[in-house]
Amino acid sequence: MKHSVFVIAASLCLSVNLFSAVISEDFNADTPGEAPRSLTTREGDITVVDASTNPVDPFGPAENHSMAIRKIASGDGVPRATWKQIDFPTHGKLTLTAYSVSDEEKPNPQLNIFLIKDDINNIAISLFFLGSDAYVGNGSDYLTVEGVWILNAANEVVIEYFSNYTYSIFINGTILETSGGQTIFAFTNEIGDFNALQFATASTKRSGSEVFINDFEVTAVPEVSALSMLLFGSGLVGIFLVRR
């Protein structure tokens, strides 16, 4: 019996290790009107919002907080929120929920998502949403996929990246595919050991931009061999229990 208990415990530990988040933030413990406490650096208009702030948190319910990234006037400066020294797994996933406000003042809000090494000069993965279109970094250029982003609504984004310097994107559960059928994209300069995450907004557009992040999380994706071991471990538990 001791042995089977040990196997169960080992399996549980392994599964917790495989699926636990490297970093997870929902902003709900942050103070509205201030910067998120967990971020490393902030440039420009980056604040935590809720039901009482201006702008109002678009996600709700009333107790929810999210992060607003705003560039209301034209001019220089790129609002950026950066999390550094993240221990990104070799094969992992970034999951986030975002919302872009589109109105007369800000017809084409822009949300930029970067996975970078140390600073913005070393981009591994870049993904822009401008208006309802996506711009996907693919090595040295960008591929455009039109009409995939829902404005004035919550969108879920999953970026799954692989150890061979490629990645795929899922938006609201659907894999992002170019008109040519491409679903796997290349890292810029094969920068694989990235360690920072940055959200930003419009850099060159003259009109304003207002986007929100409700939450984000980075998790490791278990490799097949590790998963097999886990299943094998569970199988052993089954055998022990059946034999008793």
Ligand SMILES: [Ca+2]
């Ligand atoms: Ca939240």
